[in-house]
Amino acid sequence: MDAKMKTELLEIQPHELRIIFELGKQSSCSIRLVNKSDHHVAFKIKTTSSSKYCVRxxxxVIKPTRTCDLTVTMQAQNVAPPDLICNDKFLIQSTIVPDATTENFIMSTTFAKEDGKHVEENKLKVILISPPHSPTFSPMNGISRMRPYNTAIEPNDDLLQNNSSHAKVAEVMQHEQSVNxxxxxxxxxxxxVEEIKSKLRxxxxxLKQENLRINQHTRAREIGLRLLFISVVALVSAYLGYLLHG
Known part of the structure; x- marks a missing residue:
């Protein structure tokens, strides 16, 4: 299968997210979006597991023929899915926007499919892969390379001498997990915070649309009152003229 997904507006590289899975560790991968059009293209990325992933x-907004690199980070997981099968998916929405548009003007309505507006949607699935030389997730001939639980481990001098080193390594790993x-x-x-900013925009x-509507209604009412006043003055003037010349 081709490693690129071609679309009318954006080219997405790659066509699936391959993330190295390690228990207790977060992992990241990259996505590149290429604007193949002659227009400014806005994009937004959603996921079926927003609490599990972060996208930055x-x-x-991508300018014509320009690219944008994204980073997808999967949080540290404490449980491994069976056979590393993952059903998580990402949705990339894209649409043409005016040249002066910036990400501050992108709202949920930007990608609303209404009035014949063209909005492209591309789905990317998540593929979990085991780390190199993993004893847990790298089976050989269908059999895990982990030592059976009922197999006795005979101590040797090297193990006894390295106990303190192993303890230090474990302490460093715990510190790394805390930082992660x-x-x-x-x-x-x-x-x-970004989601709140989008809602505020x-x-x-x-609010601006509502204020504009109120201002237009107020101006129309003022014009009506002025016309009524002019009409009343005209009628009174005509009546006085009639009395004076009567």
Whole structure:
């Protein structure tokens, strides 16, 4: 299968997300979006498991013939899915926008399919792969290379001498996991902040439209009152003229 997914507006590289899976560790992969059109193209990325993944950036505008590189980060998982089978998917929406559009003006309505507006949607599936030389997830001839649980392990001098080294390695790994969890929480917080900003921009747009409608209604009412006043003055003037010349 070709490693590229060709679309009318964007070329997506690759066509699926291959993420290395390791228990207790977060992992990342990259996506490249190529604007093949002569227009500015806005994009937005959604996932079926928003609490599990972070995408940076998840929205943006790509100029004609330019590219945009994205980073998809999977949070550290404590449980491995059976046979590393993952049903998670990503949806990439894209549409043409005016040249002056920036990511600050991208709202959920930007990708609404209405009035014949062309919105492209491409789905990417997640493929989990085991790390190189993994004793847990790299079976050989259908049999896991892990030592059976009922197999006795005879101690030797090397193991006894390396106990302290192993303890230090375990301590370093725990520290790395703590740092990774902190980084993941920061990514999730940034994702929530971006979502709130998007909602605020949408609400601000609605308020502006409502204020415009109210102002138009007020101006129409003022014009009506002025015409009524002029009509009354004209009638009174005509009546007074009639009395004076009567």
């Amino acid at each position: 950036p998840n929205i943006g 969890r902190k980084h993941t929480e920061e990514l999730r917080l940034n994702n929530d 949408e609400f601000e747009s609605i």
